[in-house]
Amino acid sequence: MAEIAKLQIGDRAYEFPVTKGSENELAIDIKTLRGVSGGVITIDPGYKNTGACKSAITFLDGEKGVLRYRGYSIEDLAEKADFLEVSYLLIFGELPSQDQLSKFHSDIKDNAIVDDDVRKILDAFPKTAHPMGILSSLTSALTAFNPSSVNVDSDEEMYRAIVKIMGKLPVLVSWAMRKINGLPLNYGSNSLGYVENVMSMMFSKPNEEYTVNPIVRDALNKLLILHADHEQNCSTSTVRIVGSSHAGLFASLSAGISALWGPLHGGANQAVLEMLEAIKEDGGDTKKYMAKAKDKNDPFRLMGFGHRVYKNFDPRAKIIKVAANQVLNDLGIDDPILDVAKSLEQEALNDPYFVDRKLYPNVDFYSGIIYRAMGIPVEMFTVMFALGRLPGWIAQWKEMRLGKEPIGRPRQIYTGETLREFKNIAQR
Numbered sequence: 257m258a259e260i261a262k263l264q265i266g267d268r269a270y271e272f273p274v275t276k277g278s279e280n281e282l283a284i285d286i287k288t289l290r291g292v293s294g295g296v297i298t299i300d301p302g303y304k305n306t307g308a309c310k311s312a313i314t315f316l317d318g319e320k321g322v323l324r325y326r327g328y329s330i331e332d333l334a335e336k337a338d339f340l341e342v343s344y345l346l347i348f349g350e351l352p353s354q355d356q357l358s359k360f361h362s363d364i365k366d367n368a369i370v371d372d373d374v375r376k377i378l379d380a381f382p383k384t385a386h387p388m389g390i391l392s393s394l395t396s397a398l399t400a401f402n403p404s405s406v407n408v409d410s411d412e413e414m415y416r417a418i419v420k421i422m423g424k425l426p427v428l429v430s431w432a433m434r435k436i437n438g439l440p441l442n443y444g445s446n447s448l449g450y451v452e453n454v455m456s457m458m459f460s461k462p463n464e465e466y467t468v469n470p471i472v473r474d475a476l477n478k479l480l481i482l483h484a485d486h487e488q489n490c491s492t493s494t495v496r497i498v499g500s501s502h503a504g505l506f507a508s509l510s511a512g513i514s515a516l517w518g519p520l521h522g523g524a525n526q527a528v529l530e531m532l533e534a535i536k537e538d539g540g541d542t543k544k545y546m547a548k549a550k551d552k553n554d555p556f557r558l559m560g561f562g563h564r565v566y567k568n569f570d571p572r573a574k575i576i577k578v579a580a581n582q583v584l585n586d587l588g589i590d591d592p593i594l595d596v597a598k599s600l601e602q603e604a605l606n607d608p609y610f611v612d613r614k615l616y617p618n619v620d621f622y623s624g625i626i627y628r629a630m631g632i633p634v635e636m637f638t639v640m641f642a643l644g645r646l647p648g649w650i651a652q653w654k655e656m657r658l659g660k661e662p663i664g665r666p667r668q669i670y671t672g673e674t675l676r677e678f679k680n681i682a683q684r
């Protein structure tokens with residue numbers, strides 16, 4: 257028998273159906289609440305208890321530290337899969353056959369040229385511009401250069417918009433980095449794999465032949481997979497809600513990139529490295545920073561610690577920590593930042609403040625150390641997160657559009673002034 261939730265408001269009782277997900281998660285379906293109760297709504301700042309949609313893409317269990325894309329464990333995917341395969345899995349629901357993957361890749365390559373006029377927009381940015389701002393602006397600008405990708409009313413139009421952005425976003429990412437490094441812009445090569453091409457576009461220099469380092473390639477592949485989706489986080493919810501007004505894919509993604517930029521979300525990877533640097537420069541006294549993080553009068557937070565949904569451990573952080581050690585060893589890099597990170601982690605894991613609040617290292621705690629070892633500038637770290645998250649955003653946007661979800665429009669409880677009489681300026 258279907259479960260029912262009962263709600264009593266004053267002397268009136270209401271019943272609501274309880275809906276169950278495929279992993280037995282329960283939700284009270286309050287769609288009819290406002291109508292039947294004469295205007296009562298629920299309030300949940302930060303949506304800590306609110307499910308915004310039903311989704312078949314990513315499952316995570318924050319208590320058990322489980323993360324799965326379309327039913328496949330993140331550990332398996334990070335170990336065995338290629339980022340493009342995972343992108344296909346997220347967007348289309350199944351792992352691709354070789355033919356499906358080859359066609360997907362070939363369609364992406366056919367759409368990887370960014371209009372040359374987009375360079376002019378990039379040129380107009382100051383060299384000091386944050387690359388997340390550049391990426392968000394240029395992604396939005398792509399709409400103007402690809403107007404057919406706005407109204408996607410058929411599967412065919414949606415597919416075309418998807419392969420376009422899968423092809424063009426890596427170009428924009430590389431351009432953002434090349435601008436920082438003062439290198440001429442390029443378009444990569446269609447003879448390379450997706451990840452290899454990203455590397456070549458980012459790192460190649462005009463005066464030497466670029467060869468892909470397999471260690472760096474594997475680490476980047478892993479990082480992109482680990483970041484590829486994370487159900488209804490801040491940026492993904494942004495992509496879905498912007499898309500729910502039937503704004504186009506590129507405009508929705510541009511909004512998602514802006515949401516990701518914040519230091520409480522994707523911007524944490526940059527913030528972590530800057531924090532570790534500052535601690536090292538300050539003599540490596542991790543205890544001092546632990547005390548600051550615990551002091552309620554100090555705004556300092558231990559960046560890379562804590563997560564809205566993981567209250568045990570972040571499975572991505574576990575994989576990244578191992579990968580960081582491996583990459584530094586393989587590349588023969590002795591980075592003192594890694595020591596600061598390890599001792600900070602050790603102290604936090606044994607400190608009642610962090611233990612009681614279930615604050616553990618998150619995905620961003622170690623990722624910056626790998627990016628740094630790869631030679632990626634710190635301002636680019638969140639851009640790399642965006643590149644990885646692209647297929648997840650696309651998959652979520654597609655699911656929302658095909659599911660014909662209504663426009664996202666939360667309500668509020670008004671706490672301002674009640675009706676007042678207007679006073680002329682001389683009387684105020």
Ligand code: CMC
Pocket residue numbers: 302486489519520521522524549550556557558559560561562563564565613615618619620
């Ligand atoms: N350092 C010190 N105290 C913390 C931290 C931290 N990093 N994170 C949470 N707390 C404390 C917080 O002060 C609060 O304490 P109290 O109960 O005494 O008021 C308690 O823990 C609960 O924190 P919250 O802010 O209510 O939790 P939240 O679920 O709203 O926030 C979070 C989650 C990720 C925004 C937060 O933990 C944080 O700011 N972490 C640092 C930033 C970070 O690393 N972000 C990356 C998240 S993972 C990548 C991604 O998905 O984008």
